[in-house]
Amino acid sequence: MPADPHSLRERLACADAYAAEHRLALTQLRRQVYALVAAARTPIGAYDLLSALEPERGRVPPTTVYRALDFLVEHGFVHRIESRNAFVACCEIGKPHQSQFLICERCGDTLEIPGEELAERLSSSPPAHGFEVHKQVVELSGLCSECKGKCPPAPRG
Numbered sequence: 001m002p003a004d005p006h007s008l009r010e011r012l013a014c015a016d017a018y019a020a021e022h023r024l025a026l027t028q029l030r031r032q033v034y035a036l037v038a039a040a041r042t043p044i045g046a047y048d049l050l051s052a053l054e055p056e057r058g059r060v061p062p063t064t065v066y067r068a069l070d071f072l073v074e075h076g077f078v079h080r081i082e083s084r085n086a087f088v089a090c091c092e093i094g095k096p097h098q099s100q101f102l103i104c105e106r107c108g109d110t111l112e113i114p115g116e117e118l119a120e121r122l123s124s125s126p127p128a129h130g131f132e133v134h135k136q137v138v139e140l141s142g143l144c145s146e147c148k149g150k151c152p153p154a155p156r157g
Ligand SMILES: [Zn+2]
Pocket: 079, 089, 090, 091, 092, 093, 097, 099, 112, 114
């Protein structure tokens, strides 16, 4: 299922509006990286972004792309999927939130489920154990509704 160009346009418009409102420097490169992440059907890694940028911008140094991604993550345009070392576009830019992610093991489809409730419950428990939380990642892997309905692949050999 290719990304819907209409929704990509909307996402870009939303990102532009958010950047303008908060005076964030959404430079051409950052915007381009955001557009690529938003258009990708599954989480996209930095190296895939580099090769996707090459036709338009030539060779971009990896550190430049990493810096653009840091900016986009920091300001909530995209989220980092830790287990895949890849990035997805946020489903609601501009609202600070904790998210959980459902990641399909077969097709890589990743669904963001924003919600503070679970995050709060998780983070309220560690202090009781004298533990200080620096980063909280909730990623669930399994099968998406589409893959679940498909027959398992034929056994090899
Ligand atoms: Zn989000």
